Amino acid sequence: xxxxxxxxxxxxxxxxxxxxxxxxxxxxxxxxxxxxxxxxxxxxxxxxxxxxxxxxxxxxxxxxxxxxxxxxxxxxxxxxxxxxxxxxxxxxxxxxxxxxxxxxxxxxxxxxxxxxxxxxxxxxxxxxxxxxxxxxxxxxxxxxxxxxxxxxxxxxxxxxxxxxxxxxxxxxxxxxxxxxxxxxxxxxxxxxxxxxxxxxxxxxxxxxxxxxxxxxxxxxxxxxxxxxxxxxxxxxxxxxxxxxxxxxxxxxxxxxxxxxxxxxxxxxxxxxxxxxxxxxxxxxxxxxxxxxxxxxxxxx
Ligand SMILES: Nc1ncnc2c1ncn2[C@@H]1O[C@H](COP(=O)(O)OP(=O)(O)O)[C@@H](O)[C@H]1O
Ligand SMILES: [Mg+2]
Numbered sequence: 001x002x003x004x005x006x007x008x009x010x011x012x013x014x015x016x017x018x019x020x021x022x023x024x025x026x027x028x029x030x031x032x033x034x035x036x037x038x039x040x041x042x043x044x045x046x047x048x049x050x051x052x053x054x055x056x057x058x059x060x061x062x063x064x065x066x067x068x069x070x071x072x073x074x075x076x077x078x079x080x081x082x083x084x085x086x087x088x089x090x091x092x093x094x095x096x097x098x099x100x101x102x103x104x105x106x107x108x109x110x111x112x113x114x115x116x117x118x119x120x121x122x123x124x125x126x127x128x129x130x131x132x133x134x135x136x137x138x139x140x141x142x143x144x145x146x147x148x149x150x151x152x153x154x155x156x157x158x159x160x161x162x163x164x165x166x167x168x169x170x171x172x173x174x175x176x177x178x179x180x181x182x183x184x185x186x187x188x189x190x191x192x193x194x195x196x197x198x199x200x201x202x203x204x205x206x207x208x209x210x211x212x213x214x215x216x217x218x219x220x221x222x223x224x225x226x227x228x229x230x231x232x233x234x235x236x237x238x239x240x241x242x243x244x245x246x247x248x249x250x251x252x253x254x255x256x257x258x259x260x261x262x263x264x265x266x267x268x269x270x271x272x273x274x275x276x277x278x279x280x281x282x283x284x285x286x287x288x289x290x291x292x293x294x295x296x297x298x299x300x
Contacts, residue, residue: 002083002132003056004254007125007149008044008139008163010062010077011112012069013243013283015039015099021109022100034103038069040076041283042095043139043163046244050251050273052080054290056258059083059133061125061149063118069094076284088124092117099243106239106278122148131156135258137250138178139163143170150177161254163246167191175208180257182213182250197222198229211263213253215246220271225263232267235275235300244283249274252293272297 017034020027048058060082064070066089073094077084095114102108120142130136136153138146140163147170150160154177162178164171167190175181175191181204183191188200201212201224212224220234252273256266273293277286288296 001057001134002059003134003258004048004051004058004137005061005130005133005135006044006048006051006058006137007061007146008120008137009042009095009141010040010045010060010064010073011042011283012072012094012096013039013041013099014096015101015241015243015282017101017103019103021102037281038072039282039285040073041097041244041247042073043141043165043247044137045073045077046247046283046287047137047163047251047254048082049077049080049284050248050287051254052082053287054252054255054273054293056255057083059086059129061086061088061120061129063088063090063095063120063124065090065092065094065115065118067093069096080284086126086129088120090115090118094118101241101243106241108241108243110243120145125149125152127152127156130158133158135159135161135254137161137163137254138174140166140168140171140174143168143174146174147177150174154179159257161250161257163250165246175204179210180213180253181208181210182215182253184246185214185216188214201229202227215249215274217242217245221249221267223263223267228263230263230267232264232271234271235296237275237279237300239278241281241286242278244286245274245278247283248277248287251287255290268297269293272300275300
């Protein structure tokens, strides 16, 4: 029995720290790289590493490549105690990202690619695995696989959370298929045409009865429960690298949800854990422990 089953993406991140953002004209057209690192990450892999660091039993269903990147991701997940019995290894390079990190603010631009052969397919998901979890988390990288995982979970009475970062023709269906959509900041407006965040969430509410959450970067996060809106500002921290902040937020959100926290406490815990992750380099590298996250609530 697992607490959290994650269905979705991993990545090997090539992180370049830069003194500025590159721009085609002017002095930032050529920039010296301050430092570079290679670190494991990717949406669902980072969510699971967060859940594991917070003490949950986790399992990953996703693809890795059979190259050095794939080996590194696998080793990191294993080291963190994520079950890999349903990991799918494919011929080809691991999905990767080039992360351009502006070291002045710790914000980043992510450029990514993935071999089509590494797509997670709906039939890679075994129904009995879905039923072995208390909660299933999906991202939207392979939306058809995510939809199948969500519908299998739903019919088995297993709760589903999600990471929704892009709007495609499948997004409405994915939102409807999960219990708790956790949306990236630009998604509510793109889904509803409503640019005020509260109104956009209330518009999504018309077709969805569950908790609706959106992350807002340095402005924290919002959660709509029934018709009650919660907004939790992000703690102010010295930001080193925001890569993975959204995934750490989701992992911590899941932890608090599973232990039965009230909405306000879920948001506090998740924004605290995410802020802590911004103070360290790397996606998975920034994952805090339960003790670190707990003692930092209200203290950072
Ligand atoms: N600069 C920051 N300072 C403190 N917390 C942050 C910062 N950036 C992000 N966070 C936290 O991480 C969460 C996710 O960040 P966000 O930028 O919305 O996601 P993404 O990972 O998609 O960039 C936010 O809700 C917030 O709690
Ligand atoms: Mg961000």
